[in-house]
Amino acid sequence: MRHTWRWFGPVDRVTVRDAAQAGAAGIVSALHHIPTGAVWPAAEIARRHEEIRAGGLVWDVVESVPVSEEIKTRTGDWRAHVANWAETLRRLADSGIRTVCYNFMPVLDWTRTDLRWETRHGARAMRFDLPDFVAFDLHILQRPGAAADYPAALADEAARRFAAFTHDRIADLGRNIGAGLPGSADGYTLDQLRERLATYSGIDADRLRRHLTDFLSEVVPVAERVGINLCAHPDDPPWPLLGLPRILSTEADYRAMLDAVPARANGVTFCTGSLGARGDNDLPAMAARLADRIHFVHLRNVTREAATTPCSFYEDEHLEGGTDMVAVIAALLAEETRRRAEGRADADIPMRPDHGQEILDDLTRGAQPGYPAIGRLKGLAELRGIERALSWRGAAA
Secondary structure, three states, X not given: OEEEEEOOOOOOOOOHHHHHHHOOOEEEEOOOOOOOOOOOOHHHHHHHHHHHHHOOOEEEEEEOOOOOHHHHHOOOOHHHHHHHHHHHHHHHHHOOOOEEEEEOOOOOOOOOOEEEEEOOOOOEEEEEOHHHHHHHHHHHHOOXXXXXXXXHHHHHHHHHHHHHOOHHHHHHHHXXXXXXXXXXXXXXXXXXXXXXXXXXXXXXXXXHHHHXXXXXXXXXXXXXXXXXXXXXXXXXXXOOEOOEOOOOOOHHHHHHHHHHOOOOOEEEEEEHHHHOOOOOOOHHHHHHHOHHHEEEEEEOEEEEOOOOOOOOEEEEOOOOOOOOHHHHHHHHXXXXXXXXXXXXXXXXXXXXXXXXXXXXXHHHHOOOOOOOHHHHHHHHHXXXXXXXXXXXXXXXX
């Protein structure tokens, strides 16, 4: 696989040079300062390429070109936003980009209750605490009709949690849950979040899935013409939140998307952390069955704290948690071997060590939550070790 590293641009406390020293060969980045729905200026794309080259690496993957809420709901300026999204693809292709990641999560992107939760050995990790999230929904956001979404025992535990919350904890939950895409300046106040949720009134999973299919029907042909692979990131966490539908949480969800628009350019970002938060997702089997359409890989691990869905979970070390990382990587390497035999130009699948615990000097660096320097270096080293061992074993056989 091609080893890449996410970089949020010049504001990132972890530099491109750091990524190169950690063992990355390429960079995953985006123009977070460009408003969602707007065309990415060619000059800004060129500037990001140059910033990355100055650090000694190249820009391999765009993560993400955001899909606006107007596109997801098909309201307001959604037609112009789709046209702008397609034009951005053309400009990225002209600059040499061949892989673009996006997501179709309504309102909230990845969602955590804690961005720097302390682990058993003093590292810091991101965490989704289900009772705290329910307490936010019922008692802080006070979403109409929310009580009907939760079992009585969970609602009771959430009430107990809320009664013990400090003012700081209430403020933290609002900031953490209302945060936008990593690296962006977007985010929601409580009132803004309530307004956004209201725009999804009447939009269930079937309707949102139709909106995704309609969107892909317009942009995938553009991606094919310009030589870009599109890859949809899974829901994170992979279940409905705040009454909103989620449509990319399981293998069946992905199969529906891929079958609806069967072009190879319509593909998957295989994120083992997002999908691994569901105990009923068999990740090695999913990697094998979806392999032909996997265009980008995020490798990380989570520890689920219950067998139910939804559940509380935290982001564990890359080789801990509930995912058999060796089996997943073996499936991906087998797919690369198959693609090389076919002569495919995309035989080397880009991967990145997704997230990472803050350890050692990360604890004082103040990097983007989930994207520390040393924690990701450790994860990349472990993942590369698995890949190298499997490659040697395959060569020996």
